[in-house]
Amino acid sequence: MNFSVRGxxxxxxxxxxxxxxxxxxxxxxxxxxVLGANGAGKTTLMKCMLGLMPWTQGGSFLNGxxxxxxxxxxxxxxxxxxxxxxxSAFVYTVEEMVVLGRxxxxxxxxxxxxxxxxxxxxxxxxxxxxxxxxxxxxxxSGGEYQLAVIARALVTDPALLxxxxxxxxxxxxNQMIVLEVLRRLCADGGxxxxxxxxxxxxxxxxxxKSLLMMxxxxxxxxxxxxxxxxxxxxxxxxxxxxxxxxxxxxxxxxCVVPELPRK
Amino acid sequence: xHQPAKRQVFWTIGILAAIVLLSIAxxxxxxxxxxxxxxxxxxxxxxxxxxxxxxxxxNTIFNVRMPRILLALLAGAGMSAAGGAFQAxxxxxxxTPDTLGVATGASFGAVLAILFGLSSFWVQxxxxxxxxxxVLLVYMVSMGKAGGRSSIVMIVLAGMVVxxxxxxxxxxxxxxxxPQDVLPAITFWLMGSLxxxxxxxxxxxxxxxxxxxAIIFLYRWKLNAMTLTEEEASxxxxxxxxxxxxxxxxxxxxTASVVSMCGVIGWVGLLIPHISRMIFGNNNQRVIPAxxxxxxxxxLVIDTAARCVTASEIxxxxxxxxxxxxxxxxxxxxxxxxxx
Numbered sequence: 001m002n003f004s005v006r007g008x009x010x011x012x013x014x015x016x017x018x019x020x021x022x023x024x025x026x027x028x029x030x031x032x033x034v035l036g037a038n039g040a041g042k043t044t045l046m047k048c049m050l051g052l053m054p055w056t057q058g059g060s061f062l063n064g065x066x067x068x069x070x071x072x073x074x075x076x077x078x079x080x081x082x083x084x085x086x087x088s089a090f091v092y093t094v095e096e097m098v099v100l101g102r103x104x105x106x107x108x109x110x111x112x113x114x115x116x117x118x119x120x121x122x123x124x125x126x127x128x129x130x131x132x133x134x135x136x137x138x139x140x141s142g143g144e145y146q147l148a149v150i151a152r153a154l155v156t157d158p159a160l161l162x163x164x165x166x167x168x169x170x171x172x173x174n175q176m177i178v179l180e181v182l183r184r185l186c187a188d189g190g191x192x193x194x195x196x197x198x199x200x201x202x203x204x205x206x207x208x209k210s211l212l213m214m215x216x217x218x219x220x221x222x223x224x225x226x227x228x229x230x231x232x233x234x235x236x237x238x239x240x241x242x243x244x245x246x247x248x249x250x251x252x253x254x255c256v257v258p259e260l261p262r263k
Numbered sequence: 264x265h266q267p268a269k270r271q272v273f274w275t276i277g278i279l280a281a282i283v284l285l286s287i288a289x290x291x292x293x294x295x296x297x298x299x300x301x302x303x304x305x306x307x308x309x310x311x312x313x314x315x316x317x318x319x320x321x322n323t324i325f326n327v328r329m330p331r332i333l334l335a336l337l338a339g340a341g342m343s344a345a346g347g348a349f350q351a352x353x354x355x356x357x358x359t360p361d362t363l364g365v366a367t368g369a370s371f372g373a374v375l376a377i378l379f380g381l382s383s384f385w386v387q388x389x390x391x392x393x394x395x396x397x398v399l400l401v402y403m404v405s406m407g408k409a410g411g412r413s414s415i416v417m418i419v420l421a422g423m424v425v426x427x428x429x430x431x432x433x434x435x436x437x438x439x440x441x442p443q444d445v446l447p448a449i450t451f452w453l454m455g456s457l458x459x460x461x462x463x464x465x466x467x468x469x470x471x472x473x474x475x476x477a478i479i480f481l482y483r484w485k486l487n488a489m490t491l492t493e494e495e496a497s498x499x500x501x502x503x504x505x506x507x508x509x510x511x512x513x514x515x516x517x518t519a520s521v522v523s524m525c526g527v528i529g530w531v532g533l534l535i536p537h538i539s540r541m542i543f544g545n546n547n548q549r550v551i552p553a554x555x556x557x558x559x560x561x562x563l564v565i566d567t568a569a570r571c572v573t574a575s576e577i578x579x580x581x582x583x584x585x586x587x588x589x590x591x592x593x594x595x596x597x598x599x600x601x602x603x
Contacts, residue, residue, distance in 0.1 A: 047494070050498065052494050052497065052498065072497070072500060072502060073500045075500075076497075076498060076499065076500035077500065081495075083492070083494065083495050083498070086495075088354060088490045088491050089354040089356060089490055090350075090351065090356070090490045090540075090601070091545055091602050092487065092544075092545055092546060093544070093546075096487065100487055100488050100491075100499055101499060103485070103488055103500045103501045104499065104500025105500075108482070108485070108502070108505070108506075109481040109482065110484075111483075111484045111548060112484065136602055138603055152499075156499075156500070
């Protein structure tokens with residue numbers, strides 16, 4: 001799996017540039033973390049990347065082919081998208097929600113069949129919430145709902161998962177559960193993931209590659225260890241940061257600690 | 264879908280049986296009372312002896328009650344399914360079949376034809392045409408400049424505008440109508456009535472309802488994805504624009520045709536889908552068929568009451584609210600509302 005963006009530019013109106021020259025080429029498997037300050041265009045990048053919003057210039061390529069040349073279903077069979085979790089006006093049970101992920105595989109009038117429900121059971125088991133499948137999405141916790149939405153992206157059997165801030169709004173434990181599920185999927189499932197995150201620590205913890213969005217609309221791309229540095233983060237977030245490694249009994253964990261903003 | 268199949272089979276058979284039994288019961292009821300044996304004798308002349316069948320009976324059953332009962336079933340099923348589909352499509356529990364102004368448009372067509380003193384065939388045709396015209400207008404308005412993309416908010420806003428426009432035109436027609444005879448006819452028509460339904464009316468209008476219902480039924484699972492945001496639905500591989508256009512078209516055909524045959528019937532399209540959700544949950548795979556079945560039963564009961572309870576006809580819109588509202592409240596208290 002290769003996913004790349006070449007010369008990506010997005011602007012509102014004539015001269016309001018949000019993204020101005022984003023380039024990267026990501027080879028799976030593994031995780032690519034996208035980092036940047038609020039307003040740096042992370043969500044815009046996600047949407048342009050996936051064709052949900054049009055690039056002003058440049059394009060995205062899946063396995064070397066411009067994504068606009070893929071049919072809608074053909075593309076979404078290979079890519080699973082996990083938007084920021086939001087409840088809909090009508091609440092479904094977890095399994096009813098997850099089976100919607102099979103849409104790309106089913107014709108316009110088709111109803112999900114036995115095979116689709118088997119995929120749902122498998123995906124729910126993979127993210128570890130099989131016991132919740134008959135529950136209403138409004139009656140489970142935020143972390144569980146996030147896992148359900150990840151399962152919905154998994155039932156399409158994608159080569160690439162794209163997640164928009166999957167661990168935001170979750171507490172410590174649920175953040176670790178979600179990240180652990182992603183790490184495991186990318187390790188044994190052979191799938192790749194691109195995740196948008198506000199936590200540089202999470203990027204260091206689970207990602208192989210990082211894309212750091214800069215205030216001028218460009219982005220720095222490379223191995224996570226080379227991108228998540230004190231110098232780069234200070235430029236991207238406009239605040240001095242310290243990176244320290246903490247030894248835990250079972251592993252080393254990298255902490256990113258910002259200093260007080262200078263007046 | 265994934266729930267015990269037994270329960271579904273039970274409900275399906277139960278609803279179908281109720282439709283058949285209530286239809287037969289409705290055949291016997293009315294100003295001119297006909298017993299069950301007589302109904303049997305009229306329908307199966309060879310299989311009954313000793314029961315006297317008059318031409319009057321035959322005429323009442325075949326030409327008056329049967330088309331009317333069929334229309335009640337179709338109108339109830341149609342308005343309920345269209346309402347349920349719109350609620351899912353606009354991700355809004357308050358949507359009704361008239362959200363896009365189809366019913367108002369159809370009303371305008373009908374009252375215009377009544378004003379001109381045209382025959383009932385033309386009233387029906389005008390209404391049908393104006394209803395479809397209204398939804399096309401909504402679609403054109405909502406297309407806007409944004410490169411042919413129309414968001415749900417734009418569509419609903421355009422629907423409100425078109426609805427307001429046609430509503431004003433209806434008022435204009437009423438204003439110019441002769442208050443002696445034309446205005447009462449218009450007013451009565453607007454309150455909805457199934458009286459005077461003949462086979463001709465039905466044969467002309469039913470195909471639109473049946474095709475519209477088929478479209479909505481076929482897209483019932485896709486409607487679940489449509490309640491998510493547009494981006495989320497497209498990212499699941501759903502062709503949002505196609506599903507939206509088809510479901511709007513199907514619902515518009517149903518609504519315009521129902522209104523063209525029996526005037527504006529309020530409430531059914533809002534009430535029945537919610538009752539279905541309270542019983543079966545929010546999955547549209549179940550909500551749509553359940554709305555069709557329960558809507559058909561509801562309209563049949565209402566219309567039978569409309570023609571039997573008092574000496575003169577009661578407009579159905581009044582009855583749908585008077586009978587529907589307390590029933591809805593009862594169910595709301597029993598089940599605790601739709602699942603949220």
